[in-house]
Amino acid sequence: MKSVRILRPGVVRLTEEEIPVPKQGEALIRMRRVGICGTDHNIFRGEFSERVNFPLRPGHEWSGEIAALGENAAGYSVGDCVTGEAMVACGKCPDCIRGDKYACRFRRSVGTVNAWDGAMCEYFVFPVRDLLPLGGNTDLDAAAMVEPASNALMGVEGAGIRVGSTVAVMGTGPIGLAAVAIARIYGAATVISVGRSEYKLEIARGLGATHTVNTKNEDAAERILEITGGLGVDASLEISGAETLFRAAIKSTRKQGSIVLIGFHDHPITLNLNDLIFPLFTIKGAGGGWGGYAPKVLRLMDRGVLNLDVLITQRCTLDEAPGWIENLKTDSARTVKVMICG
Numbered sequence: 001m002k003s004v005r006i007l008r009p010g011v012v013r014l015t016e017e018e019i020p021v022p023k024q025g026e027a028l029i030r031m032r033r034v035g036i037c038g039t040d041h042n043i044f045r046g047e048f049s050e051r052v053n054f055p056l057r058p059g060h061e062w063s064g065e066i067a068a069l070g071e072n073a074a075g076y077s078v079g080d081c082v083t084g085e086a087m088v089a090c091g092k093c094p095d096c097i098r099g100d101k102y103a104c105r106f107r108r109s110v111g112t113v114n115a116w117d118g119a120m121c122e123y124f125v126f127p128v129r130d131l132l133p134l135g136g137n138t139d140l141d142a143a144a145m146v147e148p149a150s151n152a153l154m155g156v157e158g159a160g161i162r163v164g165s166t167v168a169v170m171g172t173g174p175i176g177l178a179a180v181a182i183a184r185i186y187g188a189a190t191v192i193s194v195g196r197s198e199y200k201l202e203i204a205r206g207l208g209a210t211h212t213v214n215t216k217n218e219d220a221a222e223r224i225l226e227i228t229g230g231l232g233v234d235a236s237l238e239i240s241g242a243e244t245l246f247r248a249a250i251k252s253t254r255k256q257g258s259i260v261l262i263g264f265h266d267h268p269i270t271l272n273l274n275d276l277i278f279p280l281f282t283i284k285g286a287g288g289g290w291g292g293y294a295p296k297v298l299r300l301m302d303r304g305v306l307n308l309d310v311l312i313t314q315r316c317t318l319d320e321a322p323g324w325i326e327n328l329k330t331d332s333a334r335t336v337k338v339m340i341c342g
């Protein structure tokens with residue numbers, strides 16, 4: 001079968017591998033959709049290299065069909081459509097036995113660091129414990145968007161967004177745009193989407209952004225303060241990974257507001273910590289998207305409350321995937337989510 005492997009930083013190839021056999025408690029999944037994530041591109045470029053075991057098979061945003069089941073894999077049948085958590089728990093440690101797999105210290109992320117082999121191939125195995133069944137109204141495209149949407153939901157909940165909140169979402173990638181939609185579902189009255197691609201800001205407006213700020217020609221902090229009558233927003237979600245936008249969040253979040261960090265920064269930032277004391281900010285990290293967010297996202301999608309189809313801007317085949325991983329950022333103004341279809 002075909003399998004995409006990042007052999008080492010700078011080298012990604014389509015390779016030929018044996019179809020794996022599901023062990024006890026595992027399912028064999030036939031890949032139907034895999035989203036290409038910025039993280040896949042960053043691993044290709046050599047980021048996180050000290051924590052990545054090469055050759056790495058990426059693919060943590062996926063949906064597929066069960067092709068076979070190993071022993072003790074109850075609860076699923078061949079032909080079922082599923083997606084999965086972005087992590088695989090060990091199933092044996094005290095936390096797993098207690099039923100809190102999200103606390104598992106031995107968990108492996110899927111397709112990234114310390115990885116369980118990802119989904120960029122024709123067939124892969126996955127523990128049934130970490131599978132999520134699709135409801136009758138959730139299609140394969142939507143299910144492959146559950147992982148980025150789970151990160152967005154984790155950020156929105158972490159920021160304490162509720163009815164009437166004012167929110168700034170820095171960044172217009174898949175997680176940022178999903179966060180715009182989810183902040184509205186949570187009842188935010190003002191959702192300001194901040195980015196530098198007019199094409200993506202238009203998508204943000206379609207998903208419920210009440211205001212957009214294009215940093216190519218506007219100062220983010222200035223505009224956010226203007227929109228909120230000088231007060232600043234209740235919560236800022238920093239999903240861009242841009243230092244300038246993190247600094248803008250510090251300037252344009254209201255006193256006692258919260259700043260949630262989701263986007264990876266490619267360099268350390270020097271801060272004057274004194275700037276954080278009197279604003280009484282809560283600064284929080286939200287990453288991984290695991291912790292029960294994926295099942296919630298699936299319910300929102302299945303009931304028609306959350307629809308992120310508009311984020312799929314390109315489609316490709318498995319054969320074309322290595323090229324996309326290499327060049328993901330080339331036309332970044334118009335690329336939100338590239339979806340591999342199997």
Ligand SMILES: [Zn+2]
Binds near residue numbers: 037038039060061148
């Ligand atoms: Zn991702």
Ligand SMILES: [Zn+2]
Binds near residue numbers: 090091095105
């Ligand atoms: Zn465990």
